[in-house]
Amino acid sequence: MAQTDDSMDDDVFETVDDVNKKLNISVKNTGHPSPTGYRNYRPPPEVLKLCENDVIVSDEPVLHKTILLGDSGVGKTSLLVKFDTGKFQSGNFSATVGIGFTTKVVTVDNTKVKLQIWDTAGQERFRSVTHAYYRDAHALLLLYDVTNKISYDNIRAWLGEIREYAQDDVVIMLLGNKADCGMDRAIRREDGERLAREYNVAFMETSAKSGQNVELAFVAVARELKCRSTGQKDTNTFNVKDYIREQTEKPQCPPCTT
Numbered sequence: 001m002a003q004t005d006d007s008m009d010d011d012v013f014e015t016v017d018d019v020n021k022k023l024n025i026s027v028k029n030t031g032h033p034s035p036t037g038y039r040n041y042r043p044p045p046e047v048l049k050l051c052e053n054d055v056i057v058s059d060e061p062v063l064h065k066t067i068l069l070g071d072s073g074v075g076k077t078s079l080l081v082k083f084d085t086g087k088f089q090s091g092n093f094s095a096t097v098g099i100g101f102t103t104k105v106v107t108v109d110n111t112k113v114k115l116q117i118w119d120t121a122g123q124e125r126f127r128s129v130t131h132a133y134y135r136d137a138h139a140l141l142l143l144y145d146v147t148n149k150i151s152y153d154n155i156r157a158w159l160g161e162i163r164e165y166a167q168d169d170v171v172i173m174l175l176g177n178k179a180d181c182g183m184d185r186a187i188r189r190e191d192g193e194r195l196a197r198e199y200n201v202a203f204m205e206t207s208a209k210s211g212q213n214v215e216l217a218f219v220a221v222a223r224e225l226k227c228r229s230t231g232q233k234d235t236n237t238f239n240v241k242d243y244i245r246e247q248t249e250k251p252q253c254p255p256c257t258t
């Protein structure tokens with residue numbers, strides 16, 4: 001007949017004091033029980049050491065630094081304010097001084113993508129300040145104003161600066177802003193598309209005033225950054241240019257009558 005060993009290892013019943021004695025840990029009794037009931041309990045150093053190399057798993061989404069660039073007056077601040085608050089402030093234009101940021105969380109396929117969006121001053125005199133921020137940027141939204149040919153012509157110079165100061169794999173999106181200004185338009189949509197094709201960057205027209213494509217611009221960037229950070233880029237599962245084409249070619253809602 002097979003024998004079973006019913007005896008239990010006494011270690012199972014060791015008290016915390018016994019374990020501490022074995023491990024040579026002295027515990028000072030302050031007389032104040034901890035909320036867990038294990039007065040002054042601290043895991044033995046051996047146990048703490050085991051945890052040292054553990055990866056800390058956090059629910060916090062990774063922060064992606066995104067910068068708005070372009071000539072003064074193209075609408076960088078307005079675009080960010082529209083995305084952040086849904087509001088457009090027309091009227092007096094006051095140029096941005098220096099640089100500042102807003103943090104927004106965008107949900108992409110049930111995953112939270114945190115964008116730290118930096119609004120830069122477009123004026124030449126702040127250029128050296130803003131260059132310093134390019135280096136660790138993950139995405140750049142480069143704006144021109146469709147009513148201002150100079151701001152469009154300057155895009156080539158901006159792309160030159162980006163190549164010089166930003167990382168090679170930075171996500172770049174060209175935005176032709178103020179698309180609501182039909183009568184004053186100086187740059188056709190096709191011109192924007194052609195320039196974007198030439199530099200192999202994504203493109204869309206936006207309007208901080210009407211809200212056209214404002215959300216889409218940031219969501220497309222967030223999608224691209226999410227794909228890159230999860231390594232999906234290699235499998236070609238997402239292409240920001242195709243995504244924008246699909247989204248912008250979707251039938252729009254009928255024109256408002258009010």
Ligand SMILES: Nc1nc2c(ncn2[C@@H]2O[C@H](COP(=O)(O)OP(=O)(O)OP(=O)(O)O)[C@@H](O)[C@H]2O)c(=O)[nH]1
Pocket residue numbers: 070071072073074075076077078079089090091092093094095096097120121122123177178179180181206207208209210
């Ligand atoms: N019609 C129209 N006006 C816009 C739009 N976006 C911005 N504006 C106006 O253009 C002017 C300049 O906008 P800003 O957002 O301050 O421009 P900016 O690029 O941030 O300028 P800097 O801070 O100098 O770099 C303001 O008077 C805005 O109201 C738009 O989409 N449509």
